[in-house]
Every structure is written in structure tokens, then in C-alpha cells.
Amino acid sequence: MNIPQILYLKSAWDEMQRIVGESGNVETGGLLLGKVCRSETGRSFIITQVTGPGPNAVLSENSFLPDMEYYRKARVEHPHLVYLGEWHKHPGCHKGYSHQDFYQVQKILDQENRQEFLCCICSIGQEKTIEMQCFYLNQELNQFLSLSYSMLMELQDQRIRSIFVEDKVLEKFLASQKPYSKVQADVREGIAHLFYHPYSSNQSVLLANVSLCPEISLDGERSLVLLVNKKKGSPVEIRCYHCLEDQTCEIESQILSLRKDIFRRNRSLMETTRLRGKHIVFLGLGSIGSNAALELTRAGVDRFTLIDPDTVQIENICRHACDLTELGMKKVDAVAQRIRRIMPYSQIHCHAIDANENPDKTLAMCQDADLIFVSTDTENSRRLANWIGHEAKIPIIYAGLLERAAGGRVWRIIPGKTACYDCYPSHKNTETKGPIAYSEISSLDDLSIQPGLGNDIAFVTHLAVRFALDTIKGRQDLSYHIVFWFNRRYRGMKNIHPLTLYRVEELPQHTDCPVCISQERRKA
Ligand SMILES: [Zn+2]
Ligand SMILES: [Zn+2]
Structure with a gap:
């Protein structure tokens, strides 16, 4: 399992600072919620939301018992966020994790059957600044891995604006007569889910359709649902929806015929x-x-x-x-x-x-x-x-x-038909007609x-x-x-004006050219 990069969304970071700042001398902590993003460079945990300990938490100078009901509710209230780990404050300037911390995280991994978990520990530095360390554990590690983290000012807008669907993908899908198909989208590495459906604009139809296919998980940011409709005698119609974690929105879609459409503007010219x-x-x-x-x-x-x-x-x-x-x-x-x-x-x-x-x-x-x-x-x-x-x-x-x-x-x-490259291995004083003679150029070697x-x-x-x-x-x-x-002016070529094209009208084959001679012999 590859180790994630840790990113704190600025607003979540500020919230944690606020909770720590208001906690006085007692310990405190909360949940780390966010998302797991995958890119070419690897995985990252983006912490988009942190919670406090909850109203019924028991906080003291040396320990902290969170309000488990509050934790449970917080996770239910944010179904689209991933439970990435927990954070807590250590009293004074005690840095690093305690044995108790490690034991707790191991217990969570085992009891909740989780693959990995993040444990962030805040401490108050000498200048009264709040410092934080991130510790990571997964099923393969036998001790905490200390990870650095960076700040993310705002979340990138992950919405897809439009989709282009190639006609032959749709033709293949319709020919298969299946109600559903999953296709890999090329350019943005997304996944599109194709459904045959005589659609209505009512999104509940779409969602009903999705829930009819429980084997499909519309996971990740780049899941698209494409409703495909074909009435007899009319062209294929599509409607496309981008399923974001907390909402589904319709996006622009266009059917393309790659070969025809790419060269459309060349027509009549070429x-x-x-x-x-x-x-x-x-x-x-x-x-x-x-x-x-x-x-x-x-x-x-x-x-x-x-x-x-x-x-x-x-x-x-x-x-x-x-x-x-x-x-x-x-x-x-x-x-x-x-x-x-x-x-x-x-x-x-x-x-x-x-x-x-x-x-x-x-x-x-x-x-x-x-x-x-x-x-x-x-x-x-x-x-x-x-x-x-x-x-x-x-x-x-x-x-x-x-x-x-x-x-x-x-x-x-x-x-x-023409002279060949070997006819002119170096300067031969060839008489040629036309705007410039090849012999005007002092040597082909030049x-x-x-x-x-x-x-x-x-x-x-x-x-x-x-x-x-x-x-x-x-x-x-x-x-x-x-x-x-x-x-520019080229040496010795007096009749040549810069930025103009010159053609050599005639360039005869050379009688001694080995390539041309062997061609002639073969013809004969
Ligand atoms: Zn601790
Ligand atoms: Zn030749």
C-alpha cells in the first residue's frame, strides 16, 4: 500500500487551531474527515473537516475520552467524507506519540477492519504556537510512520464541464443490447457508466436506475452516468450526469464521430x-x-x-x-x-x-x-x-x-524519375536552368x-x-x-533575396551516380 501525502484544507486546519486554542489546560481531540485522492503522482489524504471531542466528552489534563455518540453522528452526517483518522492534543509541549496512542490506533485498525489510519497530535510549542505531527499506520507497518503535511488553501473544483462520447462506443453499447455497460474514458482517466434508458429529465429516474444496478459503485470524482436512448429511425440521444460525492448534476454532452469530425475543416481543401x-x-x-x-x-x-x-x-x-x-x-x-x-x-x-x-x-x-x-x-x-x-x-x-x-x-x-541524393555527393559543376542553378551553391557539403x-x-x-x-x-x-x-543573403549567391523561395527547375541525374546506374541496369 503506498503511503499517502497529507494535505490539510486551510479551513479544517483553522478549526483545529480554534478548538486547541479554546481548550485551555485539558486534552482534547476529534475526528479527521476528508477524501482520498488518486493522481499520477500517488495518493493523498485531504483533510477537509475536523471535529471537536463532542459535548459529552470527558476532558482532563492527562486524558481525554471522546463523546462516541457525537463521533458516530458526525460520520453519519457527512456520508460523502472519508473517516481518515483522529487528532488529539497533548498537554504541555509533549511532542511525539505515546504508547497509548499507538495501541489505540492498532485497536481501531483491528476492530474496524481498516486498512490505514492517521493520528495527528497537537502540542503547544514554547512560543505558545500550536504544532502538529502526523503519524500514519497501516496493516503492513509495525510502527507509526511520521509524515509531513502541507496546507491546501481551497479545494479544486472537480466538476467535469462536458463530455465527448465517440459514436462507435454508443453503437457498440446499443448493439450489445445490454442495459448497462462501464467504459473507461480516455483523456481524463475517468469512468463512464452507460445505461440504456428512454430518459426523462427527472433525476430520480437516473438515481433509480443506478440503484437498480447494485454491482456498480459510482466511486471517485470522475464517475459519469450516461443515459443512452435510441428510438427507431432517429439518431442516438444521450444525457450525461456527473455523480459528485454529495450531488448529481447534468453536464453537457456531445456525440463525436472521430474520423469525420477531426478532419471536418479539411474538407474541400484536402x-x-x-x-x-x-x-x-x-x-x-x-x-x-x-x-x-x-x-x-x-x-x-x-x-x-x-x-x-x-x-x-x-x-x-x-x-x-x-x-x-x-x-x-x-x-x-x-x-x-x-x-x-x-x-x-x-x-x-x-x-x-x-x-x-x-x-x-x-x-x-x-x-x-x-x-x-x-x-x-x-x-x-x-x-x-x-x-x-x-x-x-x-x-x-x-x-x-x-x-x-x-x-x-x-x-x-x-x-x-528525378536525380537522386547520390547524384550530388559533392559539388559537380552542373549546368542547370531555372531561377537558380544548383551549381551556384558552392558545395553540397556546405x-x-x-x-x-x-x-x-x-x-x-x-x-x-x-x-x-x-x-x-x-x-x-x-x-x-x-x-x-x-x-538572409547566402554567400556568393547574388541573385538571391532573403525570405523568398527559390526552385531548382532542372536537376539532371548524374551519369556516374552508382545508385542511378544500378537502377538503369535493373530496368534493362
Ligand atoms: Zn496521545
Ligand atoms: Zn543518382
């Missing part, structure tokens, strides 16, 4: 359905790759293979799609998680490996892909992608920033991919995403395959 089932392999999930993966998800691509050996580091945060909540995670897992937050039905294969370690294995991962999106930072992996693209006949998009983030480049390679500002990265990413989408949809009117963008 035929999302044509992208469904398209498979993109990502080599590298740095700032460009991670953001491109999410953009392509938003466009409607729903199959991904993610390859990157790295983890999310603190220096990635200012540019990467991931944030501090994913620090230390494998980039493939963090990005997959983000993709699923946009489109839960995406098929994603994650490989936290170096693609170059086993080229054949990497090739196998790409076999049925529609596109390889490359944004790695090593020449080896870019050449590997080129080889794979030509082996498996898959278009490749290279996206990267130029040295010192002077701008960016998006390069599309269509095997058998164009090593470098980090830049998030803003520059985003620009290049979006350009590459557009290229990727047009490529997998088979757009025919793109005659060029390289687009440059510079954010």
Missing part, C-alpha cells in the same frame, strides 16, 4: 479520405521530423513508421514538437503519443534504433511505405534513405536547414543540416509537409523537386 491508409516512414524525429509527423496527421495520414534512436533532451524543447512533459522519453514514443492525441486510430510502428545499424532491417520497415520523410542529421542516414527509396521505389522528401540556419531546403526524390530557430524550422517543415502531401496524392503539375529558402 481530401482526407485519400490520405487514409497512406504510410509515411520518418527517418529522424528532430524538430523538423516531429512537427512534420503531427502536421501530416492533421492532414489525414494515419500510418507511420517512426525511426530515431534518441530521447527528448532539454535542449530540444525550444524547437521540438514535444515539451517538458516528455523529457527523457524516446522520441519515437513521445511523437507516437502526440500523433494518437490527434488521431487515436493511427497505426504507428516505433523503432528507437539507428537506421544505419542494419540497413536491410530498415529497408524491410519501409517496404509498403508511400513516402520516406528524411530529416536526419547525418550524411550516412540520408544516403541510406536514398538507397532504400530506390530499392523499394518509394519517393523521398529531404527536409533540412542550411548551415548556420541561413535557410532551408526541401528536396524531393522520385526514384527512376549545406550540412544545422539547427536553427524554431521559426525557421517551422517554415521549412511546412514546406516539406506540403511537398509530401502533394507527392503521396500524386500531384502531376510540380515540375521542380528542390525548393530553397534563405532568411
Whole structure:
């Protein structure tokens, strides 16, 4: 059993101080009531209410016998609060617990068959201040555990404002013809209880329904009751209630059809359905790759293979799609998680490996892909992608920033149609036409991919995403395959104006290129 964190609600704390302050020289005490909350970080006891000893308690300087009838009533009067433990004041400045205290708590655990119990002891400090210590005991411990505690100024409002229900959850429920079903709600880790009921707005109907199913305990803050109604020939209707510990309130509810509704605004701009089932392999999930993966998800691509050996580091945060909540995670897992937050039905294969370690294995991962999106930072992996693209006949998009983030480049390679990455291993004095000649750039080696500002990265990413989408949809009117963008004057390139796009109209295959030659041979 994990040890809870102790939180005192300020108002409960003040009440205890008041009782102690008014008790004079005699002992006193009372009940600790509140709630047990569970979160990702563990459990906490929140003490929301403390009682005094009761009118018939017997208080003396060295002992205190509580009014048990008063205790019983206090617990009955607050059925929604959990009996967490008891508190009492020790006379003078006697700190710590006595043997009697330990014996008492053990007795309570045994007699009431409780799992755990909190015993808080107040004493008056030298400056007449009231000090308190928290001692915790459960069935596994054989002595008190001293716990620190903190103050909670006010209780957070736990009410859920609205709920979104996916249509297929309802369809499945209705098809089952069961009167009741319990479903896990994804996003807020809640539980929703589905009831088939031709509802009325009368809440007693709802409550009657709940009590008809005694096996259901609507425990915890996040229990929802959903009444589902389906009349013949009309759409499914739902009503949702949030069952708080002391009241039940109706909340807004909306039925969603995830696939349709997520891409609703893309309609007519982008035929999302044509992208469904398209498979993109990502080599590298740095700032460009991670953001491109999410953009392509938003466009409607729903199959991904993610390859990157790295983890999310603190220096990635200012540019990467991931944030501090994913620090230390494998980039493939963090990005997959983000993709699923946009489109839960995406098929994603994650490989936290170096693609170059086993080229054949990497090739196998790409076999049925529609596109390889490359944004790695090593020449080896870019050449590997080129080889794979030509082996498996898959278009490749290279996206990267130029040295010192002077701008960016998006390069599309269509095997058998365009020049390939290996055609330009270094500067070749190629005559090209078009707005800029590739030869104007002194050397491809200079164009090593470098980090830049998030803003520059985003620009290049979006350009590459557009290229990727047009490529997998088979757009025919793109005659060029390289687009440059510079954010400042680039050395030696006099006709280039910053913040303008430049396309390379023609980029011929190189006659000595080993990759292109082997392609030709295979064709012949
Ligand atoms: Zn005591
Ligand atoms: Zn080539």
C-alpha cells in the first residue's frame, strides 16, 4: 500500500487551531474527515473537516475520552467524507506519540477492519504556537510512520464541464443490447457508466436506475452516468450526469464521430479520405521530423513508421514538437503519443534504433511505405534513405536547414524519375536552368543540416509537409523537386533575396551516380 501525502484544507486546519486554542489546560481531540485522492503522482489524504471531542466528552489534563455518540453522528452526517483518522492534543509541549496512542490506533485498525489510519497530535510549542505531527499506520507497518503535511488553501473544483462520447462506443453499447455497460474514458482517466434508458429529465429516474444496478459503485470524482436512448429511425440521444460525492448534476454532452469530425475543416481543401491508409516512414524525429509527423496527421495520414534512436533532451524543447512533459522519453514514443492525441486510430510502428545499424532491417520497415520523410542529421542516414527509396521505389522528401540556419531546403526524390541524393555527393559543376542553378551553391557539403530557430524550422517543415502531401496524392503539375529558402543573403549567391523561395527547375541525374546506374541496369 503506498503511503499517502497529507494535505490539510486551510479551513479544517483553522478549526483545529480554534478548538486547541479554546481548550485551555485539558486534552482534547476529534475526528479527521476528508477524501482520498488518486493522481499520477500517488495518493493523498485531504483533510477537509475536523471535529471537536463532542459535548459529552470527558476532558482532563492527562486524558481525554471522546463523546462516541457525537463521533458516530458526525460520520453519519457527512456520508460523502472519508473517516481518515483522529487528532488529539497533548498537554504541555509533549511532542511525539505515546504508547497509548499507538495501541489505540492498532485497536481501531483491528476492530474496524481498516486498512490505514492517521493520528495527528497537537502540542503547544514554547512560543505558545500550536504544532502538529502526523503519524500514519497501516496493516503492513509495525510502527507509526511520521509524515509531513502541507496546507491546501481551497479545494479544486472537480466538476467535469462536458463530455465527448465517440459514436462507435454508443453503437457498440446499443448493439450489445445490454442495459448497462462501464467504459473507461480516455483523456481524463475517468469512468463512464452507460445505461440504456428512454430518459426523462427527472433525476430520480437516473438515481433509480443506478440503484437498480447494485454491482456498480459510482466511486471517485470522475464517475459519469450516461443515459443512452435510441428510438427507431432517429439518431442516438444521450444525457450525461456527473455523480459528485454529495450531488448529481447534468453536464453537457456531445456525440463525436472521430474520423469525420477531426478532419471536418479539411474538407474541400484536402481530401482526407485519400490520405487514409497512406504510410509515411520518418527517418529522424528532430524538430523538423516531429512537427512534420503531427502536421501530416492533421492532414489525414494515419500510418507511420517512426525511426530515431534518441530521447527528448532539454535542449530540444525550444524547437521540438514535444515539451517538458516528455523529457527523457524516446522520441519515437513521445511523437507516437502526440500523433494518437490527434488521431487515436493511427497505426504507428516505433523503432528507437539507428537506421544505419542494419540497413536491410530498415529497408524491410519501409517496404509498403508511400513516402520516406528524411530529416536526419547525418550524411550516412540520408544516403541510406536514398538507397532504400530506390530499392523499394518509394519517393523521398529531404527536409533540412542550411548551415548556420541561413535557410532551408526541401528536396524531393522520385526514384527512376528525378536525380537522386547520390547524384550530388559533392559539388559537380552542373549546368542547370531555372531561377537558380544548383551549381551556384558552392558545395553540397556546405549545406550540412544545422539547427536553427524554431521559426525557421517551422517554415521549412511546412514546406516539406506540403511537398509530401502533394507527392503521396500524386500531384502531376510540380515540375521542380528542390525548393530553397534563405532568411538572409547566402554567400556568393547574388541573385538571391532573403525570405523568398527559390526552385531548382532542372536537376539532371548524374551519369556516374552508382545508385542511378544500378537502377538503369535493373530496368534493362
Ligand atoms: Zn496521545
Ligand atoms: Zn543518382
